[in-house]
Amino acid sequence: MGAEPLEFEGRETDPVSAERVLGLKCRLCGKQYPKEALNFCTDDFGPLEVAYDYEAIARTFSREAVATRPQTMWRYWDLLPIDGEPTVGRHVGRTPLIRADRLAKALGVGELYIKNDAVNHPSLSFKDRVVAVALSKAVEFGFQTVGCASTGNLAGSVAANAAAAGLDAYVLIPDGLEQGKVLGAMIHGARVVAIEGNYDHVNRLCSQIAFRFGWGFVNVNLRPFYAEGSKSMGFEIAEDLGWRVPDHVVAPMAGGSLIGKIHKAFKELEILGALENPVKTRLHGAQATGCNPISATVKSGASKVKPVKNPNTIAKSLAIGDPADGYFASQLIRDTGGWSDDVDDDSIIDAMRLLAETEGIWAETAGGVTLAVTRKLIEDGRIDRDESIVVCIAGNGLKTQEPLLERMARPTVIKPSLEAFEALLERDAAPALATV
Ligand SMILES: Cc1ncc(COP(=O)(O)O)c(C=O)c1O
Ligand SMILES: [Zn+2]
Numbered sequence: 430m431g432a433e434p435l436e437f438e439g440r441e442t443d444p445v446s447a448e449r450v451l452g453l454k455c456r457l458c459g460k461q462y463p464k465e466a467l468n469f470c471t472d473d474f475g476p477l478e479v480a481y482d483y484e485a486i487a488r489t490f491s492r493e494a495v496a497t498r499p500q501t502m503w504r505y506w507d508l509l510p511i512d513g514e515p516t517v518g519r520h521v522g523r524t525p526l527i528r529a530d531r532l533a534k535a536l537g538v539g540e541l542y543i544k545n546d547a548v549n550h551p552s553l554s555f556k557d558r559v560v561a562v563a564l565s566k567a568v569e570f571g572f573q574t575v576g577c578a579s580t581g582n583l584a585g586s587v588a589a590n591a592a593a594a595g596l597d598a599y600v601l602i603p604d605g606l607e608q609g610k611v612l613g614a615m616i617h618g619a620r621v622v623a624i625e626g627n628y629d630h631v632n633r634l635c636s637q638i639a640f641r642f643g644w645g646f647v648n649v650n651l652r653p654f655y656a657e658g659s660k661s662m663g664f665e666i667a668e669d670l671g672w673r674v675p676d677h678v679v680a681p682m683a684g685g686s687l688i689g690k691i692h693k694a695f696k697e698l699e700i701l702g703a704l705e706n707p708v709k710t711r712l713h714g715a716q717a718t719g720c721n722p723i724s725a726t727v728k729s730g731a732s733k734v735k736p737v738k739n740p741n742t743i744a745k746s747l748a749i750g751d752p753a754d755g756y757f758a759s760q761l762i763r764d765t766g767g768w769s770d771d772v773d774d775d776s777i778i779d780a781m782r783l784l785a786e787t788e789g790i791w792a793e794t795a796g797g798v799t800l801a802v803t804r805k806l807i808e809d810g811r812i813d814r815d816e817s818i819v820v821c822i823a824g825n826g827l828k829t830q831e832p833l834l835e836r837m838a839r840p841t842v843i844k845p846s847l848e849a850f851e852a853l854l855e856r857d858a859a860p861a862l863a864t865v
Pocket of ligand 1: 554583683688
């Protein structure tokens with residue numbers, strides 16, 4: 430397989446590594462399944478989720494044990510669904526949680542943090558977390574060929590992590606994605622296939638391919654395992670807040686999985702007695718107005734998610750018209766007392782610039798969505814200005830340059846002389862005069 434196991438302290442002597450993970454369970458009817466590459470219930474097509482034995486987990490998991498482990502997402506291995514050592518994505522996670530006081534001041538709030546997965550290793554998005562689990566599981570199951578349906582970030586992550594693990598990767602994307610996303614997948618030697626259609630067409634085709642060829646598609650037949658990787662973002666947030674959970678989390682939503690897994694992570698830490706405060710966090714979801722199936726559901730109070738047929742937004746990574754976990758995301762948002770909103774393209778750009786100018790963080794368009802929605806929630810009084818807020822930035826601005834190039838000024842060009850520079854400073858000092 431080409432993937433060497435990663436040694437963890439205390440891991441070889443762990444007597445319960447396999448027993449922690451009971452199997453899969455249907456989220457609709459509760460039917461149980463063994464650990465296998467399957468994502469839906471054969472009775473009712475409900476999505477399958479990993480089921481754990483928390484008593485077994487409590488035998489190895491403690492805050493003190495975590496503190497001795499590697500500074501990666503795998504420091505929470507007890508709560509991730511792999512049976513042996515993780516073999517793929519061994520350096521993923523443990524991204525900074527940044528106290529963002531300058532941004533907080535601009536938004537008029539007191540306690541604001543950025544969870545910065547724009548700098549996640551190796552492919553600069555939170556998708557490395559889900560891929561690390563999915564591909565470690567793929568190796569366990571014996572798949573040599575893996576794949577994904579992607580809106581961009583997953584493409585780069587599967588390609589990079591598969592390359593490092595010696596796996597063959599097929600990456601399917603909707604045609605017309607940003608250059609940075611496409612190149613970021615192709616550079617690793619993955620077979621990148623662009624489909625004439627939107628993400629929902631890509632996803633449907635990937636389901637057919639996965640089952641026809643018996644390959645491990647991370648977000649199709651490996652999806653129950655894959656999705657669990659996002660919990661590591663929640664574990665890290667809590668640990669970095671001193672084993673406390675915040676009052677509010679704002680998360681970007683495409684398929685609607687990440688938001689639910691952050692909440693699940695908090696609840697698991699609570700079950701294990703690892704938290705200083707009870708989980709009363711309100712989960713808020715962020716979408717673009719050009720593709721807002723989940724926020725439209727929350728805002729209308731509907732119980733069913735109505736798919737968006739033709740997504741149209743610069744936040745291409747969030748452009749999933751028919752979100753697999755949309756129903757559960759909207760329920761969670763309601764149950765936790767959160768809200769979901771959506772923002773237009775100009776607000777997305779404004780928020781990307783605000784984050785970059787106040788905190789020095791260049792997020793991708795989806796990050797602009799998340800921050801712009803946060804601002805809206807604060808202005809609308811849905812987030813109290815005195816309460817703690819974590820904004821999840823899930824991808825890097827280097828990969829979504831096109832909409833910025835269209836909207837931002839070019840650098841000023843001058844001759845290589847001090848006189849030319851002084852003339853520039855004069856012009857800068859008198860901008861009103863310079864334009865007359
Ligand atoms: C940057 C970014 N943020 C958020 C998401 C949404 O994740 P989920 O599909 O789990 O809702 C994605 C998914 O592609 C993404 O690329
Ligand atoms: Zn079922």
